[in-house]
Amino acid sequence: MVFGRFLTSKTTLILTWVLAFLPLPFLVHKVGIWRIFLTKSVHSYAELKNQKRVPSLILTSCIGILFLLIDSTLCMDKGFLYSFLLSIFFSLSSGLFLRFSPGKRKMISFVFLILLLFPSFPSKNELSLFSPLRTMLFFPFVAPFCLLGVLGLFLPLPGALNVYASFLMNMAKLWERIDICVPFLYPEGAFYFHFFFLAIFLLMVSLGFHFWGKISIFLYVTPLLFLNLFPSFSFLTKEVTFLNVGQGDAILIREGRTTVLIDTGGTKTFDLAEETLIPFFKTRGIKKLDCVIITHGDFDHDGALPSLYDSFLIKDIVREEEEFPLKVGSLTFNNLNIYGGEDENSKSLVLYLENFLNRDFLFMGDAPIEIEKKILDDNESLKADVLKIGHHGSITSSSLEFLKAIEPDEAIISVGKGNSYGHPDNEVLKRLQDLDIKIRRTDEEGTITYFGFI
Numbered sequence: 001m002v003f004g005r006f007l008t009s010k011t012t013l014i015l016t017w018v019l020a021f022l023p024l025p026f027l028v029h030k031v032g033i034w035r036i037f038l039t040k041s042v043h044s045y046a047e048l049k050n051q052k053r054v055p056s057l058i059l060t061s062c063i064g065i066l067f068l069l070i071d072s073t074l075c076m077d078k079g080f081l082y083s084f085l086l087s088i089f090f091s092l093s094s095g096l097f098l099r100f101s102p103g104k105r106k107m108i109s110f111v112f113l114i115l116l117l118f119p120s121f122p123s124k125n126e127l128s129l130f131s132p133l134r135t136m137l138f139f140p141f142v143a144p145f146c147l148l149g150v151l152g153l154f155l156p157l158p159g160a161l162n163v164y165a166s167f168l169m170n171m172a173k174l175w176e177r178i179d180i181c182v183p184f185l186y187p188e189g190a191f192y193f194h195f196f197f198l199a200i201f202l203l204m205v206s207l208g209f210h211f212w213g214k215i216s217i218f219l220y221v222t223p224l225l226f227l228n229l230f231p232s233f234s235f236l237t238k239e240v241t242f243l244n245v246g247q248g249d250a251i252l253i254r255e256g257r258t259t260v261l262i263d264t265g266g267t268k269t270f271d272l273a274e275e276t277l278i279p280f281f282k283t284r285g286i287k288k289l290d291c292v293i294i295t296h297g298d299f300d301h302d303g304a305l306p307s308l309y310d311s312f313l314i315k316d317i318v319r320e321e322e323e324f325p326l327k328v329g330s331l332t333f334n335n336l337n338i339y340g341g342e343d344e345n346s347k348s349l350v351l352y353l354e355n356f357l358n359r360d361f362l363f364m365g366d367a368p369i370e371i372e373k374k375i376l377d378d379n380e381s382l383k384a385d386v387l388k389i390g391h392h393g394s395i396t397s398s399s400l401e402f403l404k405a406i407e408p409d410e411a412i413i414s415v416g417k418g419n420s421y422g423h424p425d426n427e428v429l430k431r432l433q434d435l436d437i438k439i440r441r442t443d444e445e446g447t448i449t450y451f452g453f454i
Helices: 009-021 031-048 056-070 072-076 078-099 102-120 131-151 158-178 188-206 210-229 231-236 272-283 305-311 369-378 400-406 426-434
Strands: 126-128 181-183 237-242 251-255 258-262 291-293 326-328 331-335 351-356 359-363 386-388 410-413 438-441 448-453
Touching: 009 031, 031 056, 031 078, 056 072, 056 078, 072 078, 126 131, 131 158, 237 351, 251 351, 258 331, 272 305, 291 326, 369 400, 400 426, 426 438
Parallel strands: 258 291, 359 386, 386 410, 410 438
Antiparallel strands: 126 181, 237 251, 237 448, 251 258, 326 331, 331 351, 351 359
């Protein structure tokens, strides 16, 4: 090291440890960095004391157990799993792969490493076939950009950074045109199963249980491939799903291959269609939308429509009350708001879907109390098992009289967590509770699905 000419080896070790520790208070949640720091600290201490190093596998295991004792939820943390399982893999591989011939050793090691990293390959429920090649090609160009970024903290380099950033963006766009992506269903829960399974497999092989290791690989890979050949068995199922789009509405109704989306949600902070809607559709094996119904023109209901229209196949878009009753496949939607008004909320479509999943669904859009009263006057026997609460639980909707008349078993509130509007209103929640109506909220549950078979 640079300090070696002026400092003793012990002083150099201590100084290096101090310098390595300084940024750690700013990296509290970086599990991998803490693991490396603690590992190097133990090795450095052993060197200072002229003692034998603790075996890497034992040390890594002890540090992992320590982390889990501090926070047991780390067992479901992706950073923790990546860091520790990869470390254990490299600790075991030196002895484990010696059982194979030199020709096979590198190949087996490479294949197992790819398996470990596999959950990071799919993106937005698609698997890029050229992902490893992309990484190799892009890394030599990204590394200098990072260096320029650091230098930019001390030198005036905005022009160079902008030119380089533009160059990288053009490279990424060019790659998107030539890359080949295939749909790949990899649910969130499968990520953790993948890691725990590979940990067990690694242990079995290291103990010499090769036969059971091969059987377990077969039992793991077969359902994974089957699941992707028939995503969610969509041709046999139907559903009503209230997607978690933050402060807004987006409701998917699907019967087999027939698909209808009520509203798209909308946010100005990111592309909701690309980041949320389309990835979700791919998990259901949905390749097109037969119809998109826009209840009214508020941005939180139709803001994502332009992007969705550009990036996904939409056969029909319905906005006007004159187009109802609307029949899509075997699904029939009735609009109960034939009254309208001066503001957008008063013009909001109120959609009724009868006898679907053995339930009647009523989707209120943002219709206010005045519209609720008119609907009740003209539809005295109107009932619903599931009620999508109007205007995200605002006090301007969901009157006590309306809730009593509709008699829903469950009320869905599509709302953004910590939104600036104060939705849902406490008075609306109290009304629902007083009437013993089950409350389900997307800001608490996430995406909410009613599911069944055809």
